[in-house]
Amino acid sequence: MGDLQFQFISVFIATFIPLMFVALMLGKGESRQIILFFGWGLFSGVLAFHLNNSFGAGQTERLALSIAPMIEEICKGLPLLLFLNQKKYPSVSKLIIFCAMASGVGFSIQESIYFFSLSSREINDLLVLVFRTLTTALMHGMVTAAFGIGLMMTQQLKNVRLPIIFGLLAFCASLHALFNLLLQTNFAAIAVVMPVAMFAAVWVFLGTLVSLDSDYTK
């Protein structure tokens, strides 16, 4: 097992197992689901790392702009499809978004640790880490949240769910790829603003939803 592979798996195990104990203690309800999705996000980091290496080895540019966004968005969003079978669907609308965001944030933690492990460990790298956490971590969370919002829309159209789900995954992958691309140009400032704008949009959207969370926890 290589160093990076070992690091990915060790971070996942060291975080995931204690989280499972917390999830057990929380019992049924929103909090447990959010913790479980966060755990999935950590696992999806490991999964995406392996898939990215399989398809994009030695192609740095293509990996960042095409391969990684497509693979990572699918890995992060996959367990959200479980919500489609829930009978209490209308009452878990907000929960989908929270769980999606938790999965994205869990993934970004793995990714940030990976990038930080490659740095030269100087003081400037800490600033880069802070900056990266504020932008990329938020982007991962928000893009997956956008997938969650899209899934909510499919509840009225059960017969055409499949095309919409694939379309939403492509939407998320495109936003992710655009973010990665802009970071490599002179217009990186736009990339920095992107996740913040998405956060504001999701925040406003959450405000418009009728809160039925109490019904769900009953």
Place this chain on the structure above:
Amino acid sequence: MKRYISIAFLPAAIYILFSIAGFGLSGVTGSIVYKIVIIVHLLFACSLVFKEAGNRVTMLIGALGLGLLAVNEVFLFAYIHLFNGSTLDITVANYSRNCAYLFFLAALLSLLPPALKWKKVNQIGANGLSAAVIILIFYGVLTDQANLLYYAAITMMVLCTASALLLLAGKNRNATLFAISIIIACVLDAAYHIFSLLNNLNLSWYWQDIVMSLYPAVYLFIGFALIRLKEEEADNG
């Protein structure tokens, strides 16, 4: 109706100016002007449909399709003009462009009349086939296979056109208008992909440029047709 025509005037005017200025130029599809014009049209059509959609899911799905096309064009603009990439490179844009048609396909299927014979079979068939084609496109982008992408994309356009044709026989005039707009877009896209395949044999880019220059008008038409769906619902109500 007058309101929509007046709102549509600005991008239509930009389009006409663009057509006059750019149509005679070779390589127009790669130019900054073309990309900006197409992004303006897509964002305009998308925002207008979102604004008018409210809780109407079919319109929202259509707007998502236009939105994905807009994000796709912004990505291509940044990739070609800011990052110095090539139009020939296979990127996530090849995947997401076809996925935008999935949204249109979903909107078309949701508009199928309830009394349509074999409706369920059509829906399951279109769902399954579109998923298979998109997985092929996904694989084509991951493994950098241009020809596989073109063939899969042409299949996708045929699938969308077939679904749209089912709506033409119905009595819902606005749904028919939307179906026509999607057929035109699919025919243009299929033509573009066929010319792309021919270009691999070192033929001229000229025909591909002509096809591409028609896209802004088609996107406006799709947006307009989606908004008309709301009027139909209001009339029925």
